[in-house]
Amino acid sequence: MKVKNYLITASAAAVLFSSAPVQATQCTNDTWNKVMSRGKVVVGVKADYKPWGFRNADGEIVGMEVDIAKLAAETMGVELELVAVQSSNRMQFLEQGKVDMSIATMSDRADRRKIVGITQPNHYTSGTNIMSPKALGFKSWEDLRGKNVCGKQGAFYNQIVTERYGVNVIAFTGNAEAKQALRDKKCVAWVYDDSSIGSDLASGNYDDFEMPLRSEDDNPWGIAVPLAERDCIFGNFMSGLTFNMHQTGVLIALENRWGIKATQYLVDKQAAYADWLAE
Amino acid sequence: MLEVITEFFIQLADQHPRWNFIFFYDARQWNRIVSGFQYTVWLSVACLIFSVIIGVVGAWLQGAQNLLVRSLVQGYIQFFRNTPPFIQLLFFYFALGQFTPTITGDDGWTEIPLISSVGWAIISLSFFAGAFNVEIFRAGIEAVPESTVEAAESLGFSRLQTYSNVVLPLAFRVSLPALNNNLVNLVKTTTQAIGIAVPELLYQCVGIWNDFPSALYPTMLVLFVTFVCLVGLLVLAMGKWERVMKIPGYGV
Numbered sequence: 001m002k003v004k005n006y007l008i009t010a011s012a013a014a015v016l017f018s019s020a021p022v023q024a025t026q027c028t029n030d031t032w033n034k035v036m037s038r039g040k041v042v043v044g045v046k047a048d049y050k051p052w053g054f055r056n057a058d059g060e061i062v063g064m065e066v067d068i069a070k071l072a073a074e075t076m077g078v079e080l081e082l083v084a085v086q087s088s089n090r091m092q093f094l095e096q097g098k099v100d101m102s103i104a105t106m107s108d109r110a111d112r113r114k115i116v117g118i119t120q121p122n123h124y125t126s127g128t129n130i131m132s133p134k135a136l137g138f139k140s141w142e143d144l145r146g147k148n149v150c151g152k153q154g155a156f157y158n159q160i161v162t163e164r165y166g167v168n169v170i171a172f173t174g175n176a177e178a179k180q181a182l183r184d185k186k187c188v189a190w191v192y193d194d195s196s197i198g199s200d201l202a203s204g205n206y207d208d209f210e211m212p213l214r215s216e217d218d219n220p221w222g223i224a225v226p227l228a229e230r231d232c233i234f235g236n237f238m239s240g241l242t243f244n245m246h247q248t249g250v251l252i253a254l255e256n257r258w259g260i261k262a263t264q265y266l267v268d269k270q271a272a273y274a275d276w277l278a279e
Numbered sequence: 280m281l282e283v284i285t286e287f288f289i290q291l292a293d294q295h296p297r298w299n300f301i302f303f304y305d306a307r308q309w310n311r312i313v314s315g316f317q318y319t320v321w322l323s324v325a326c327l328i329f330s331v332i333i334g335v336v337g338a339w340l341q342g343a344q345n346l347l348v349r350s351l352v353q354g355y356i357q358f359f360r361n362t363p364p365f366i367q368l369l370f371f372y373f374a375l376g377q378f379t380p381t382i383t384g385d386d387g388w389t390e391i392p393l394i395s396s397v398g399w400a401i402i403s404l405s406f407f408a409g410a411f412n413v414e415i416f417r418a419g420i421e422a423v424p425e426s427t428v429e430a431a432e433s434l435g436f437s438r439l440q441t442y443s444n445v446v447l448p449l450a451f452r453v454s455l456p457a458l459n460n461n462l463v464n465l466v467k468t469t470t471q472a473i474g475i476a477v478p479e480l481l482y483q484c485v486g487i488w489n490d491f492p493s494a495l496y497p498t499m500l501v502l503f504v505t506f507v508c509l510v511g512l513l514v515l516a517m518g519k520w521e522r523v524m525k526i527p528g529y530g531v
Contacts (some may be wrong), residue, residue, distance in 0.1 A: 088489055107370075114296045115492045135388050148389075154489045163307075170396075170476045171486060177474070180373055185390040186383075 027232035031100050032159055035234075039134030040079040043069040044099035047084035048175050051199055052105050052124075064258045068123065068223075071250070072101070072241055087154025091116050091162070094224055101225050101238070105193070109154055109223035117143040117230025118222035119238040121246060121273075124195075125265040128157040131182070131197045131206065132189035138212045141165045150178045150187040152210045161191055182209075198261050220265070226243075247273045290494065299493035302501070308487055308494075312501060315483030322400060322469040322479055323428050323509065327462055329405035334412025334458075338450075339442050341417055352413065359410035364403070366470045369401040372396060372475040400472040408465040415457045419450030452524055459517040480505060 033040045045054035045065050053063040061082045073080035083099050090104045094116050107126075108118050130149065132138050145166040153156050153171045161167045170187055172178040178198075182190045190197075194215040200206055223242060225234045245251045246269045255262060285304040292299035301307040340352045359367065376399065381390035391448040394402070423446050431445040469480040 002443045036489055091492055092495070095435060111492055126337055133388055150476075153485055154351070156490065171482070173474060177369075177476075178374075181476075184377060185375070185388060186392065188384075188386065235508050 012128075012255065017136065029229060029233050031097070031229055032234040035076065035078055036099055040081055041081055041101065042081045042099045043072070044083050044085035044093050044102040044104050045069060046086075046104050049196060050203075050232065051086075052196075052261060053103075053163055062237045064124075064260065065105065067099070067254050067257075068245070069101075069103050071245070072103075072238065076237070087152065088173075091224070094226060101234070103223050105196075106224060108217040108242065109156055109219070109275075112222075112224075115227065116224040117227040117235050118224050119230060119235050119242065121239070121242050121269065122220030122222050122278050123242050123245070123251060124221040125218055126193040126195040126264060127218040128161065128191065128216045128247050129194035129197055129211050129213055130189040130191050131195075131200065131209050131211055134210050135208070136188055138189065140211055141216070144189065148187040149189045149191050150181045151191045155192065156219075157268055160217060167191070167258050172186055174246055181205060195260065195263070196246075199259070202259070202261075218265075243273060247275060257268060280288075293491050296493050297496055299491060300497040301494045302487065308491075311483040311487060312480070315478060315480035316505060318397070318477065318479040319469055319481075319505070319509070322397070322404070322472060322477070323466045323513075326404045326408060326465055326469065327513075329401065330408035330412050330462075330465060331458070333405060333409025334416050335447065337409065337413035338416035338420055342420070342442075355406075356410045356413055357497045359407050360414070360420045364407045364468055365474055367407055367469055368400065368474055372399045375399075378436070384448075396472075396475045396477050399475060400469070404465065404468060404472070408461060411461045412458065414496065415454050415461060416450060416527045418457065419452075419454035422447055422453045425448045449529070452521075452526070452529070455517065455521045455524070458496065459521075462513060462517070465508055466513060467506060 042068065045061060045063070046260070047055055047061050049063070051063050052065045053061060056062045061084060067084065069082065070080055075200050083093065085099065085102065087104075087106075090102050090106060091112065093099045094102045102116070103123075105124075105126075108116075108122055112118060119153070123256050130138070138144065141161070142165060144161075147167065149167050149169055151169045151171045152175055153173050155171075158169045158171055162169050170181070172181065175192075177190075178190055183189055194211065194237070196234055197211050201209065201211060221250070223238050225238055229235050246266070252266050252270065255266060288300040288303040292301070302312045316414070337352055337355070340348050343352075345348055376392055379392055379394050381392045383389070384391055427445060427449070428441060431441045436444065469479060473482045473485065474481050477483065481502065484502055488495040488498045
């Protein structure tokens, strides 16, 4: 018992460094007020995830999620600054205040909700699939057992496919390296979001490859604000914006604009949130 | 006792969601840490040995009569010392990796390279640290008095014999403190192998804190503690070596 007490005291000192989870009883709206007073919102988006967030020929970050960020900034009446984040640092950037909000292809997971304020409703969804050479003709996930599959650090399903199918995931730090390793034939497939693989295949650079399996673990994406402000102005604002984007079909239009294969998810959401008075 | 610790960390994670020491109660995560640690130690030891060998041989070749050999060594040093180790790593793995022999896998498509990513990491990091070691040993060699070399030559020693029996033993002692520094750097540089997906400690830790965001601080703590210990151990061993090799009366 004594040992226990000692350990708790020791760890308590360490805990001081961290921001303890804030109960949403009192809203200080720090981030929201900061955004309003400086007239600029800083949003973390992806820069290597075509076409949700990527760099165009001029080096600007553009894409479907960037358009959502633009819409949010416009509605708030502030300027927009984009910060390129990665899967492995997007939550930390938000926590440390490097960004005010994150719209970065992030799957909405229970353990992530403990760290950042993921707002509802979700704005998109994707499942897990693989890109593999047509020559190998994979038919099911079981075919991958014991094989080397390239992946990316930070994807939650790396662990799932490892444990469920005994796949040996070799995780690279970036998408570019992972795809290069696949082209170099260092692994038999690349495990990633089906939506992203779909747009890669459509780009025409991967003619010898296919997305042969049934997508698994379909997981909605979430927009994240600081955890303390999820149930305050910022979080409620983003919830409302997302709801309206579903109801008015903005998200479906954006999907269309960026040439993304239409997902049933957005159609279902629009139907679910339909205005009962609309003709 | 073990159960008490497990119980404590489960409770701690429950009360403080930022301090989830998951590897202390989840065997799978614990195994990731252990396997990452093994890779880091293996990388460090292999690179230490190879880089010292490269240093010794390189410094000897630097004193060669042949101009071509001397310029080759110089070129090697300039290339590896003046470019970032991370870029070297990517270059070795992705660019040179395409020209090394491969074995076609059972499926008829995959090409398993003879040199794995771990192999490339060892090669690349050894050459990187080796370039510095050559210069370190050269400084040591230059500190050996000319008269000592002449004395050896007058006794009929060949160039190789002079180097291995007279110059190197003395030069090595002079070089040890600087070598110590460079090897410490080398151990820390092994973390860059994450760039080519070598499953060393940093790779496993990033994996864990991605799978369990609540374990970010604890895994960072593991990284710091491990490297402080690893490097501390190395410095201790090098210090001991220095003392053992000390020649009474010789001023180093």
